[in-house]
Amino acid sequence: MSEVTSRDGAGTQVFDALIVGAGFAGLYQLHCLRDRLGLSAHVLEAADGVGGTWWWNRYPGARCDSESHAYAFYFSDELLQSWDWSERYPQQPEILRYLNHVADRLDLKRDMTFGARVAAAEWDGAATLWRLRTEDGRRYAARYLVTAVGCLSSANVPDIPGLGDFAGEWFHTGTWPHGGVDVAGKRVGMIGTGSTGIQAAPVLAEAAAHLTVFQRTANYSIPARNRPLDDTFKAWAKAHAAEIRQAMHSTPNGHPWPLGERSAHDVDDAEREALYRAAWEKGGLALRATFRDILTDRAANATAAAFIKARIREVVKDPATAALLAEVDHPFATKRPPIDTGYFETFNRDNVTLVDVRADPVERITPTGVRLRSGTEHPLDIIVFATGFDAMTGALLRMNVTGRDGLPLAEAWAAGPRTHLGLQAAGFPNLFIVTGPGSPSVLTNMPVAIEQHVEWITDAIAHLRATGAATMEPTEDAMDRWVAHVNDAANATLMPEAGHSWYLGANVPGKPRVFMPYAGGMARYRRICAEVAANGYEGFVLAGDRARVPA
Numbered sequence: 001m002s003e004v005t006s007r008d009g010a011g012t013q014v015f016d017a018l019i020v021g022a023g024f025a026g027l028y029q030l031h032c033l034r035d036r037l038g039l040s041a042h043v044l045e046a047a048d049g050v051g052g053t054w055w056w057n058r059y060p061g062a063r064c065d066s067e068s069h070a071y072a073f074y075f076s077d078e079l080l081q082s083w084d085w086s087e088r089y090p091q092q093p094e095i096l097r098y099l100n101h102v103a104d105r106l107d108l109k110r111d112m113t114f115g116a117r118v119a120a121a122e123w124d125g126a127a128t129l130w131r132l133r134t135e136d137g138r139r140y141a142a143r144y145l146v147t148a149v150g151c152l153s154s155a156n157v158p159d160i161p162g163l164g165d166f167a168g169e170w171f172h173t174g175t176w177p178h179g180g181v182d183v184a185g186k187r188v189g190m191i192g193t194g195s196t197g198i199q200a201a202p203v204l205a206e207a208a209a210h211l212t213v214f215q216r217t218a219n220y221s222i223p224a225r226n227r228p229l230d231d232t233f234k235a236w237a238k239a240h241a242a243e244i245r246q247a248m249h250s251t252p253n254g255h256p257w258p259l260g261e262r263s264a265h266d267v268d269d270a271e272r273e274a275l276y277r278a279a280w281e282k283g284g285l286a287l288r289a290t291f292r293d294i295l296t297d298r299a300a301n302a303t304a305a306a307f308i309k310a311r312i313r314e315v316v317k318d319p320a321t322a323a324l325l326a327e328v329d330h331p332f333a334t335k336r337p338p339i340d341t342g343y344f345e346t347f348n349r350d351n352v353t354l355v356d357v358r359a360d361p362v363e364r365i366t367p368t369g370v371r372l373r374s375g376t377e378h379p380l381d382i383i384v385f386a387t388g389f390d391a392m393t394g395a396l397l398r399m400n401v402t403g404r405d406g407l408p409l410a411e412a413w414a415a416g417p418r419t420h421l422g423l424q425a426a427g428f429p430n431l432f433i434v435t436g437p438g439s440p441s442v443l444t445n446m447p448v449a450i451e452q453h454v455e456w457i458t459d460a461i462a463h464l465r466a467t468g469a470a471t472m473e474p475t476e477d478a479m480d481r482w483v484a485h486v487n488d489a490a491n492a493t494l495m496p497e498a499g500h501s502w503y504l505g506a507n508v509p510g511k512p513r514v515f516m517p518y519a520g521g522m523a524r525y526r527r528i529c530a531e532v533a534a535n536g537y538e539g540f541v542l543a544g545d546r547a548r549v550p551a
């Protein structure tokens, strides 16, 4: 166990570094700080086990939309060779087993405290320490604080009047009960048709007596074409790990497939259709990479959008339902594009109804179900909220972070999050954010982004210790430039056109509308971060003398 550096009179446990969160990011960060730098490092995790998003999201059908052989740590060949994925797209229980395997193999759990939700994190400038308090009153302190709280971990339950009076049961997909929910014979209503709802609907429909899907915004989805992986593929992936890693490091999205080199306008209609059809049959997110300009050129995007809408109309038998599902109001992939297993086919079942809550919004939850503005009632036994998350900033702000001179992070970010490289914010010394706002994170294959962040943060902390600097934080000027660059990168794409997306914070009432992830691509971001470090952490202030800082 990493040594607790000290305990003060108030029972505070003091470490060199505290890490909040035990998902992909927290696991690797602990390994790097403890086993590579030799620091005393400790993880605080609200859940009762490792896994992060995969510990919480146990809803029916929960599955990753990165291919399994790419959804893994690549920093350790030993880890890669010691694990076999069973399916093209891993299911939640398998990912959770994988993350436990990693934690056990690297002997990480002995330096973790579970059931520890951070209620406050305050910078103590006099002691040069972050002081943390958990909800149950335990106290911790550390020189470095790394948040590894994920981008999509603060569940968003819409404030619909009457929910408290509902006589049935209701659940948010992001906090699904661990024992599961028995929907057999029940009338289930599901609100939300994002990636989660699209995965959950087919599985719920199979078990429930009736499933009513409340759709506000129609969505594109591409068939996953999930399948078991055979031994030949598994052996190939292990033997070619170095090439797969190289491919993932060289693409904008961190997936092991490249962005097409041609424009959608470079080919005639027949060839374009054939390419889309091949991508559709192959399945998965790579359809969006068919041409290089799908996310940047409106007309190019329209060709992909039209192709997918035609497939929806082909699959769904009832023309009115098909029209509702195919009336997507934003360009393709400007919201995170889901992949599915039988989503549109689900609406051909006799026990499934699609309700258009754009035309007739949910007015209130009654004791017996959902009532729409028109007065139409949908009687339900169970309501499933597949309504997403307070993304990218929600989990960070929920920790009540207070920086220098008592500045709350919520105040510093009142007009939207401001960071340098998504990694640090001025006024919050030694606070490092993994996959924070202003980083590529959610626009990429997450483990690739996480590995890069964790390694950059580890190198930065090693640099601080080698140079004797006590603190590190960006300048306001560097932050202004990065925020401007993040905006420019977003505006160079069509993504801001999806005005109601969580990328913009638009799904949470009152949240400032700022495009949060960095859309410039993972490979470019990696180069920028490396240059910043090579130039002596350009844009960051490294200050103070560690030798004079009290322990």
Ligand code: NAP
Pocket: 063, 064, 065, 066, 152, 158, 191, 192, 193, 194, 195, 196, 197, 199, 214, 215, 216, 217, 336, 357, 362, 386, 387, 388, 389, 442, 500, 502, 507
């Ligand atoms: P989401 O994309 O934010 O979708 C939420 C859905 O709920 C939207 O359809 C939204 O409609 C609807 N909604 C929200 N409030 C509503 C209200 N008051 N009334 C009616 N409808 C309402 O959330 P998500 O599906 O959980 O996905 C979030 C992200 O998690 C994904 O984009 C992805 O990055 C990640 N994820 C990944 C996977 C995977 O790897 N396979 C699976 C699930 C999730 P509007 O569009 O009209 O706002």
